[in-house]
Amino acid sequence: MRYAMTMLPALRALRALPALALLACGGGGGGAGGGVVTPPPPVTPTAQQYVNPVLDVDFPDPAVTKSSDGFYYAYATQTTGLRIQVARSRDLVQWTTLGEALPNRPSWASESQNFWAPDVNEREGRFVMYYSAQIDASKRTNPSDGFCVGMATATTAAGPFTDVGHPVVCGPTFTTIDPMGFDDPQSGKRYLYWGSAGAPIVVQELAADRASFTAGSTPVSLVSPRAGNDPSAYDVGLIEGPWVTFHAPNYYLFFSGNACCGAAAHYAVMVARATSPTGPYDVLRNGAAAQPVLTGAGTWTAPGHNAVITDAAGVDWMLYHAINTANPFLIPGRTDISRRPMLLDRITWTNGWPVVGTAGNPTATPQTRPTP
Template identity: 40%
Template sequence: MRQVFYILIFLFAGGVHAQVKNYKNPLVDFNFPDPTVIKAEDGNYYAYATNTERKGEVINIQVLKSDNLVLWEELGDALPENPNWASSDFWAPHVVYNKKNRKYYLYYSGESNDKTIGKCLGIAISNSPEGPYIDKGEPLLCGDNFVNIDPMVYQDEKSGKNYLYWGSAHESIKMRELSRDLLNFKKGSEVKEIIHPVENSEIENYENLIEGVWLSKHKDFFYLYYSGDNCCGDEAHYAVMVARSKSPEGPFKKFKNPKGNSVILSRNKDWIAPGHNSLITDEEGTDWIMYHAIDPKDRSKGRVFLMDSINYKNGWPIIKSGSPSRKWLPAPQTN
């Protein structure tokens, strides 16, 4: 029986509210890499993505807005002014809310203007989830090549601690505790290497290079999602893996699927190189994985924005068929 896509629009003072019953990937059909999705204090959802160029305009950090996770409105550039330490390669943004000062903090990476070093991690702040975000004035961390990219902050409500996860360039995924104000590393804290790459040439190995961390808690476990190993281009070979722990500090145990690896989301005939995900929980408690992938029939669009639901089996997150969907499916419950 053919599924039908229903959209019921309610007009009310101050805007348009859309109640959506079904959805179909992609959510947006343009380049939107490394998507982070949050639910802001205003009740809306915001999605942030790596820099792009659209209609001749350079966008440092893309930002979209939705009230239902399906229909998205473009808001422009969340970081319209370059920081004083970088002018390009603004990658993999992540946004958190600071309840103490009611401000939003944008974590991202950028190419240092100092040509003797590589990528740096930066922090920018805004009064609004849509921006504009203003950089704090100096990078949090710099290093060689693209070691310091893909920042993700986890705020542990139970302990009150804040953790930064990051990493790439064939090195380990790293974690370090942040200060209470979210602007620096906690004094006396140390870097922990929590997931290590696995170097071999097997086609099913996506862990030669690992990056794109996302930490999420479900029941008794902290789940560490990560991606590898080549996100883009003609040789794109990318997938999502997962590990879990009883603590945000680890140790993390990797998932093992029937093929003996940690992959939970990989290519199919409709989509290739899915990965670099975030997670959002709808009003009924269902977790949704938000990620990018490439349409092999139209690579020119780049890495477009996709979404699929997560189920849990034997204490591990499972995505139906282990690959991205393309048919009409029930939408998240957001009202």
């Protein structure tokens, strides 16, 4: 089932349930549609293997980076009692949650309970975080502004992060969320990607301060959701969660689409490629529809909003969230609020396109671990 455009605000609100409200409600969950799904028997991996999920807590929209301290760090959208989540790992498999990464709200979102989709990288001796937040009504320069991309910095990957004092970019409703900062390894130029709510995914070149854009630059549209009513497709209604990686000779833009959450979640990862970080991008398609490279199957449904990281052996891995069909909801009795643990699967490259997991599905059996 596809969410109509008129339902987008409600859909996004599900992703951004206030953290304090979640704290009051507690956790837990039941089966999809109110029933109970019997989980499969436990599988014990060897010391050289792992089994999904790699972080079995609510950890939506994960981003990952490798820090100069030798650890991998993952960051996620708010959940029970936390505004921006952070976790740490030596090997991408065993993760330790570290609590709150953004302890203080920014001045321009001092009333907001809605913080989404952080992305962090180590740049020029500091850690730079981009994140989404709902701007206070009194701080809007444009009455139509709803959400903005903010920037915060820290001296360590675990934080605490402090906002720079102003949004990087704002937009109407939910169009300006899910940021991803990217430094082009070929040109050295800095870029910011973002997009959702039925709008295109866009990119704009950042200035040296990373908190503003280069003079004269404008957002460039890269990939747009399709119109129409195709209940089987994932690129209708909305697309979001951009993640760009360079795998020579191409740049690959991963994105997710349709309905991330709730009892009718219908979500998957898609991909486009280009010879430049600003496109034009060629979407992998099956006919008119975007061809997913990761869709739900078996234990795991609605996978998406991914990050990509390369291990010490040069192997690419995808971190992403998904919904466990045996424990799909975060709050008892609330089928609109999904519980989304973090999963890990290897990316292989075939004919210039990525293949994720088991033929494009999340793995549920023991897999060979990454090389730390």
